Amino acid sequence: MMILNDVDTGAPLAYMSANLLSAYRIGAIPGVGARHLARKDLKVVGLLGPGVMGKTAVAAFIAACPLIDTVKVKGRNQKSIDDFISWANANYPQITTIEVVDTIEEVVRGCDIVTYCNSDETGDPSKYPLVKREWVKLGAYLAMPAYCSLDDEMEKGDVRKVLDNTGLYEAWYEEVPKPAHNHIPLPGVRFMDMVEEGLITKDDLEDLGAIVGGDTKGRQNDEEIIILSVGGMPVKDVAWESALEAVGSSLADVVMSRVFIQNAADTHQVMEYVGSKFKGIDPATTVTCPPLGSTVYKVELEVTAYRGAAMAEVENISTAQ
Known part of the structure; x- marks a missing residue:
């Protein structure tokens, strides 16, 4: 819940659900990532899960990348898809093409930005929505605030791996049984498992805050593939x-x-x-x-x-x- 108080008197003006605030917070981080990690000429977004979080992510992408004109979308049911299309038509006339697709592969292929904003049950990463390297366009930016599994090729060292806050993932990793990705379905938690397994080192992981602050470079060329894991820290609310x-x-x-x-x-x-x-x-x-x-x-x-x-x-x- 969120309480809004008058800045002069402190009197409560509103007592309201914080769901929308939380959704915008989670959507905003992929947008911040797009500003620093996406190609400047991108036009096509692939979206799995067109609910509230999917809408706020797309809104943030457009704010950071105003040339976007196409969204490929896969939803769980027709109502969520229809709601997304109505929302996009009402708010973003620059989106001239909305393509409804049937498979996750179609969500990914040919897209400059890919984001999974779905929900499901944790426990078995083999059942999380997959990203295969062969589907991913060179130069793509993947922003993942939800369930996601990567194939072996996507886990290789030439794919840049960025965390929205490294300390958050380290804390999560200490607190849950291993493999941690079985319990927290974000790719960043899979990266922590990979560190533990000796497949990568912590030096292979980058921090979005360091990139935004200028301590680490953002996108360095038009062909590198970059994946941002979005933990959606409540402290950002x-x-x-x-x-x-x-x-x-x-x-x-x-x-x-x-x-x-x-x-x-x-x-x-x-x-x-x-x-x-x-x-x-x-x-x-x-x-x-x-x-x-x-x-x-x-x-x-x-x-x-x-x-x-x-x-x-x-x-x-x-x-x-």
């Missing part, structure tokens, strides 16, 4: 500390925090960190341990702040006996 600063506020203005911890066993570690951030601020805090949106998410934190609250006179009340 709202960077709350930076968000407070953006409206002239700070952590010191926080009057209430709500901490949701998926695993009760993590409570001590989480609250030790939260306590260090709010030491001396002492907002009213509630802590619960509900299921979160995915088992890979550990903590969700919501805060309520009133701009200028740090300067207010307060009375500390202790309930200790």
Whole structure:
């Protein structure tokens, strides 16, 4: 859930589902990747899964690559396809061709950008949607925020492998049984399995943040194939500390925090960190341990702040006996 507060009074303006915000966050990262990793003359997008995440990914691709005029799409049912076509026609008149295809191979072949935005069950990577090297166009950029399996040729060293945040995948890899790709179906997690198996080294993996920051080169020629694994970090939804600063506020203005911890066993570690951030601020805090949106998410934190609250006179009340 997302709470929108008035920047002056702190009064709540909206209490709403964060699903759309989350979808735009996940879609935006493939778009950032396209800005740095896709060819500048690209025109054709291949999309598996034309739902909300697929729509936001396509929107981000068009923002980064305005020459796009064709989308090849495969959906699970006719309704999702019809909804996507209506959405594209209403919002992106530059898309002059929408080709509905029947196979994953058709989604990939001939496309400058390929993205899988599907959902399914984890457990058996052989059942995840496949990408074969023979299907992939030279110079293609593949942005994968969902289930994906690569053939042996796509796993070779001449295909550039980029992670949206390397630390996220390292943390995931430590927390799940091995092979990790059986439990987290993203290609970046398969890359971590490959490191463990000795097939590649961590030096073979690149970080999108380093590319955006200029520490690592983006696309270097028109023929290299680049795959970006998109983990969709919840921290990208709202960077709350930076968000407070953006409206002239700070952590010191926080009057209430709500901490949701998926695993009760993590409570001590989480609250030790939260306590260090709010030491001396002492907002009213509630802590619960509900299921979160995915088992890979550990903590969700919501805060309520009133701009200028740090300067207010307060009375500390202790309930200790």
